[in-house]
Amino acid sequence: MRSPSRWQLTGALVIIVAVGAAASSTRVAPEATTQFITDAAGRDLVQHGFSTAGSAKGSPDGLPDFTVQDLDREHVDMGTNFVRFLISWRAVEPEKGVIDEGYLDAVEERVGWYADRGYHVMLDMHQDLWGSAITPSGTSGNGAPAWATHLDELPVEVGDMWELVYLEPGTIRAFDNFWNTTGAHPELTDHYVSAWKAVAEHFADNDAVVAYDLMNEPYGGTLQGVAFESGPLTTLYQRATDAIREVDQSTWVCVEPQAFGFNWGLPSALGAIDDARDGDPRIAFCPHLYPLPMDLGEGFAGSSKGLVEGTVTQWTFNVLRTAEVLGKGEGAVPVILGEFGLDTTSEGAEEYVRLVYETADAAGMGVAYWSRDAGSWGPYETDGTARTLVDWLVRPYPRAVAGLQSWESEPKKLTFTVGDVDAGKGSAEVYLPPTVFTAKPKVDGGQVRSWDAASGILTLTVPTDATVTITP
Numbered sequence: 001m002r003s004p005s006r007w008q009l010t011g012a013l014v015i016i017v018a019v020g021a022a023a024s025s026t027r028v029a030p031e032a033t034t035q036f037i038t039d040a041a042g043r044d045l046v047q048h049g050f051s052t053a054g055s056a057k058g059s060p061d062g063l064p065d066f067t068v069q070d071l072d073r074e075h076v077d078m079g080t081n082f083v084r085f086l087i088s089w090r091a092v093e094p095e096k097g098v099i100d101e102g103y104l105d106a107v108e109e110r111v112g113w114y115a116d117r118g119y120h121v122m123l124d125m126h127q128d129l130w131g132s133a134i135t136p137s138g139t140s141g142n143g144a145p146a147w148a149t150h151l152d153e154l155p156v157e158v159g160d161m162w163e164l165v166y167l168e169p170g171t172i173r174a175f176d177n178f179w180n181t182t183g184a185h186p187e188l189t190d191h192y193v194s195a196w197k198a199v200a201e202h203f204a205d206n207d208a209v210v211a212y213d214l215m216n217e218p219y220g221g222t223l224q225g226v227a228f229e230s231g232p233l234t235t236l237y238q239r240a241t242d243a244i245r246e247v248d249q250s251t252w253v254c255v256e257p258q259a260f261g262f263n264w265g266l267p268s269a270l271g272a273i274d275d276a277r278d279g280d281p282r283i284a285f286c287p288h289l290y291p292l293p294m295d296l297g298e299g300f301a302g303s304s305k306g307l308v309e310g311t312v313t314q315w316t317f318n319v320l321r322t323a324e325v326l327g328k329g330e331g332a333v334p335v336i337l338g339e340f341g342l343d344t345t346s347e348g349a350e351e352y353v354r355l356v357y358e359t360a361d362a363a364g365m366g367v368a369y370w371s372r373d374a375g376s377w378g379p380y381e382t383d384g385t386a387r388t389l390v391d392w393l394v395r396p397y398p399r400a401v402a403g404l405q406s407w408e409s410e411p412k413k414l415t416f417t418v419g420d421v422d423a424g425k426g427s428a429e430v431y432l433p434p435t436v437f438t439a440k441p442k443v444d445g446g447q448v449r450s451w452d453a454a455s456g457i458l459t460l461t462v463p464t465d466a467t468v469t470i471t472p
């Protein structure tokens, strides 16, 4: 299949952005969400962390190439508090109907590393291009097990753009069989739902695991857009949520839109998910952001910069609109930007990273950067040398705050507002970069409880309906 030229795809983007701008001119979405995933103490969480890690996609044991020493380094260098931890269906259920509890134990060991350091974890059932069995070499897809892979003898050609393998006949058929668009494999989604129930049963009582990301970048095969998202995708999310709630009443269920289009700024047709738990629903939204010009190798500069900025604006509108749909009239649900990232050597990379974090802050979103892997996208070189991204990600942020409403982060100032703080007993925890906050910070609007100069973590008590301002 001949690859569309960069300019054909970028031209498509111009149309997308123009249409989107027209559509978003009649704003029917909030400027931000004020709903958050909470910790065991009832505090509102703002996630700053990484997807960890892409290396899990191909590893024989399904675990990332990541050590507790790597985590200590990340914690000291960047003050992160969250991880989108990659797990896979092929590791959870390596044989049809057989759950590998040993794998889940190994995941639990790593979750313990994060828990011991005050982190919270979202388990990401990760797929890209279905699964490794779409080609004989096993080097293209990841996520789905071989026993669930049915290409029906259709071909899969792998070219120089990995994304285009999604358009191969065999790949499309694998997805069509999973979603049972073919009518030939109704059992596959049954197994996927049961796999999630097994994961939830394993982690139901683990306070460090705050969310389940039900499927990474879902793809509908021959079903795209409204037909896919409002149909089989919403149905699968509902079935998985119902199964999870049979064994786990507290962990949030985080859902993603289809990647194709939404990542670039197009709207989603995802339907609302009912949550049978006793108490307020715990459904969250975890979209990804990858503007098309940057996917095509353009930097955040020149003619590409304006297109990317327009994409980010439109994407934010669509995120909050979908979060409101998921909120079913009770306001936008909690939002985590589950993935964004780029080649940090590209032109304008630092400015783009800053734009994304400022956009997420203003919209009330947590952020997981893609990804924790070493290399030109990541925070460290393969030899462990810190890359410029480490400095770009270090910024003041509210980690866990009772009654959080909004916040604004500047290099030498953190401001946040709170409403009713009772649910979190007035407790707040923030991160202040130790290289900037070299002495006990100045706090207006709250009372300091503790300050750890080494980690940059400040805890304080905040009153109801307060604005808190923190400076060096």
Ligand SMILES: CN(C)c1ccc(C(=O)NC[C@H]2N[C@H](CO)[C@@H](O)[C@@H]2O)cc1
Pocket: 128, 163, 164, 166, 216, 217, 219, 259, 260, 263, 290, 295, 339
């Ligand atoms: C055609 N389709 C369905 C498609 C195209 C492109 C992406 C993508 O770039 N995704 C962005 C990043 N996310 C994954 C991990 O979740 C990374 O491998 C991608 O760079 C996804 C789907």
